[in-house]
Amino acid sequence: MDTAADITAMRRAITLAARGLGSTSPNPVVGCVITDAAGAVVGEGFHQRAGGPHAEVHALRAAGERARGSTAYVTLEPCDHTGRTGPCSQALLAAGISRVVYAVADPTPGAAGGGDTLRHAGVRAEQGLLADEAEAGNAAWLASVRRGRPYVLWKYAATLDGRIAAADATSRWITSPEARADVHRLRAEADAVLVGSGTARTDDPQLAVRGIDGVTQPLRVVVDTNATAVKPGARVLDDTAPTLVAVADDAPAGHLPEAAVLRLPRAGAGPGLDITALLGALHTRGVRSVLLEGGPTLAGAFVAAGTVDKVVGYLAPVLLGAGPAALADAGISTISRALRLDVTETVRIGPDLRITAVPAPARKGN
């Protein structure tokens, strides 16, 4: 049975895991806490970057000899395979850990099985403690493994009457500095930040994380079918972070840095590029989470393709009365086909409201 001490240790491991958000892809975020027989914490660690030691290895190093006979709490099933680092199941065995409590089973084919390896070697290995909390902390990575494409969070900032720009296309700034700082946190947690050519043309956004120390900058992606929106000198091409400009196979893109050009097929039906191919190409490059920052036309295409996994809307107490809505055509023509969402959180951010929602279970299936 799980004790209060078990829960405290696992919750600490989940907190540690979150420190890796934005810098571990294509790996998951993982936290680990090791406690001795008296329940005292003797080692802690989290996975900091792909290619670096796993959480368990950091925690085992911190624990040293005190790991013998101890309990390890891990947010994800210890890996059982040799990648850039050795299997954590073997590292835990070698250190003499006698009990392993992990929250979520590893769904990766080839990496799973660490729990069984530990059990077969005589270690008490238990799965499921605080599984929902640990799963939420790793939502993007787990979804990307299960769906074979990056997890997509669509974020927008709108007035209370649902507009993301004024009639003359000006949109700076609808929301408060506090809300905009919060967006930089979302960027920092994402592997890639994505906008459409309309936004690139109107706003010339830099799409980098600002105001957060030591951050791993996300990949910046502009979907610019005909290679006409991103011009030499565009802010998104500065050297703050890597950039990809997704263009059609046949687009003339000689004015763009060669390494920045991502060639993709056009959409089979409708305008622009094939969204599934775009997400597939990003997944191949190790991107596990995408922050879709609009605008409304591209967001509509993502909704139509069934590829929005989470929505974060910042609503400002501002009225415009005219101007584009947050979401353009998403292929929904009647109320019975509306994409219904479940609200998972509402928070006041300065004068604004942040609403987080996910597709309601009946409509997920994407």
Ligand SMILES: NC(=O)c1ccc[n+]([C@@H]2O[C@H](COP(=O)([O-])OP(=O)(O)OC[C@H]3O[C@@H](n4cnc5c(N)ncnc54)[C@H](OP(=O)(O)O)[C@@H]3O)[C@@H](O)[C@H]2O)c1
């Ligand atoms: N407040 C906010 O949160 C927010 C956020 C972002 C933008 N904005 C505002 O939104 C406005 C721009 O929005 P927008 O809707 O015109 O532009 P957008 O959504 O940024 O870009 C739309 C363009 O993306 C390209 N695209 C490529 N593949 C596509 C596909 N499969 N489906 C649809 N489009 C695809 C299309 O142009 P090509 O095919 O020619 O490339 C399309 O016209 C600006 O005023 C900006 O300030 C506000």
